Amino acid sequence: MKPIHPTARILSLTAALLAGGHAMAQATGPQATGVQSTGVQSAGAEIEQGHAAFVAKGCYECHGLAGQGARGVAPTLARSRLPLSAFQAYVHKPGGQMPPYSAKVATDPELEGIYAYLQSMPASRNASSIPLLAAYVAGSPGPLIKARSVAAAPPAQPAATSAEGAGVFRQNCAACHGADLEGGVGPSLQAEASKRTVAQIAAFVKDPAPPMPKLPLTQHDLEAVAAYIHGHKS
């Protein structure tokens, strides 16, 4: 589903809902949201109802209003590429510490609406376009305390990972597989090198088995991210 409204509108609606506090949460319960299915209402209405459900179900408490996630609490949802069926299945029976939201508590139509809302979020600003963050993306400002090289040490080995692949991974894979490939919604990839070659990883990412979604990556990006996953050393 394509984004159909700007961030500002989503966020102003959120602010209005939050202003109601607990009353808001009650007013936007399953009956109030009234999500039925995508086939009987406009996409815009479905997204708004999905957003109301996102707030009423308390999704934002852990995942944030922009689906940004919070360190040590919950992963980001804003970049999730899970297909709808996998999303619904995960919410009903999640892994880890996320509480289960049964079909009684969060119906499939409601989750469809939440999914539509999440998918409608416009891409967030790239960190490189934000002056206060750009330096980190370009490379950290550099250590103020310089590392001393060990005396008589030979030249350092080249990096085992591709910086290019790391960026592709961060943008497309980390939300499910973890920033360090440790797993999360998706499985850990830390031991992939012992299971698959670089070419096999690239082939899997290009044509994945469900529930992993197909990612819109160029061949160049596919190869880079496969090299990154295969060469990842903790």
Added chain:
Amino acid sequence: MTVGAPKPHRRGFLKGSLLVGAASAASGASAASAAAAPEPANAPPPSSERAHNETGPVHTEVASEAQVVNPGSDIMVDLLRQAGIQYVAAMPGSTFRGLHESILNYGGNKAPELITCVHEEVSAAMAHGYAKVAGKPMACLVHSNVGLQHASMAIYNAWCDRVPMMVLAGNELDAASRRPGVEWVHAQTDLATMVRDFTKWDDSPVSIQHFADSFQRAYELSTTPPYEPVLLVVDTELQEQPVENRAALRLQKLSTVSPPGADPAMVDRVAALLVAAKSPVIVAERAARTPAGLARMVELAELLNAPVIDKFGRLNMPTDHFLSQTFRQDALIPSADVILGLEVSDLYGVLNSMADLPIRKSRSVVDPGAKIVAISAVYGLMKGNTQDIQRYAATDIALDADAETCLPQLIDSVRRQIRPEHHQAIAAREAPLRAAHRDMRAGAATDAALSWEVSPIGTGRLCMELWAQIKDLDWALVSGASFASQWPQRLWDINKHHQFIGDSGGYGVGYNAPAAAGAALAHRDAGRLPVVIGGDGDLMILPGTLWTLAHHRIPLLMVIQNNRAWHQETMHIQRMAGRRNRGVENARTGTLLTDPNIDFAQMAHSMGVWGEGPISEPEHLAPALARALAVVKAGKPALLDVITQPR
């Protein structure tokens, strides 16, 4: 002292004074603009009529035989001064009125200076924050059992955080000297018992000589690693009765105890493991007690090119150093072949994972062949009842020694044991770790961008807007920021020991504001600019801290991360509701701080602190921060209420 006259009931007496003062401050604040908060006014004394009602007739003439010269509490001031105690925090109470008066008139209220607090928990928490910056304890005076109960939460935090603190608790030990009524109610036969499980040592001296000896011992024990709070009961009669022959007293010099070191042979064994390791990892929590300790941590990590996971009890590794790899713990620990824990309070939690699920199961996350080494001075300290000892973690080598003290030994041993054949492996670790550090920070920046435009304001944006305005100043963060997703630790260049002092230790809510005030007091003396990112729920525990900040002109930028909830608890209730299949619509009841929303700026105004907010739009944040910083640079506290995302 007026013999025969009823002793004033200080609590009620001073409460009346404070009420008068608060009323005048509040009326002034209602018309005050944010930029022109009223100067704090001294509370007027109670009227003679009120004093009479509360205390009985006040005798203005005293017979010469009723006067006291050389009161014992003067000696107590000498002892405080000898120990270099700069400040004594206190909410007034009659059981230490003698010492209170001696600090003011005998000591001239200088070194030690009295810091007036409105709650004993503020007093103790200020001492907690102060010690972590100043590197030495301050004292807090508490009023017998009622005051000590108030202070106990903050003492527990300090215990868990391994912080030195001198708690002086007034008490009337001699039952025959107590007047009927409140003096019995505010007395305890064994006063220290209520905090004995989380203090290192206590005593109830019965003579001035006894007090002098025990004061020296208490100070010595508190300031010997592992640092901990100690408590001395200060008998009212000892304070108020004269010392007949001061020359006969033996006031011994204060000695310094060398911290516990380690057996050199054991240190060599640890070094051998580290040198031979392919993937060594250092985990540190309160290892760097001093700036020198931080420098030694860097030296050890660089010698080995070993990544450091900082548990942030203190600053153990500069966050901008490539070996600072804290946020890669999930990847580093499972692949480590040697894990060195330095003053880690929960080693089990590092080596194992246990999710909050209905059936609590833990699983090891380390390689079965990994060698586990722990160095901590806490091995010889813990007590049975208090469970901050954490779950037992088996080690291959454990040293009961102070980690910072051991570091020079360990560094020397590592240097001696590195052979040419080790150089290549050690050097080969550098490039991947540099790349990983860059990626770690780039990932954090990418995450911060996700909520950059959102309202209420994302915590990443909050922290980065603040960082932009302080990074070129001599700044210090005096809070842990764990509820702000640790953005400062992830993205700020924190590389001086005093710039980060960790968190409460005991997770006791209410710590942030008063501990920040104590830390800010020490930073004021050092000429630095302290900032705190504190929660709304935390400030609601001890809001009276604001008054102390204003009263003593302590510069501090307080940024309230206001998510209008005890958000951690919101998530807990939501988890319970989901687990029980009951729906989450009611799960926020009891954890929200809404209806009405709290006006923190007005709260600040009411106590003489500059305040502004609520700020909920991201574009309004930077200008508001600039206005608040201008106030702090002028030597005053300022509060900025920022409405934020939950985390």
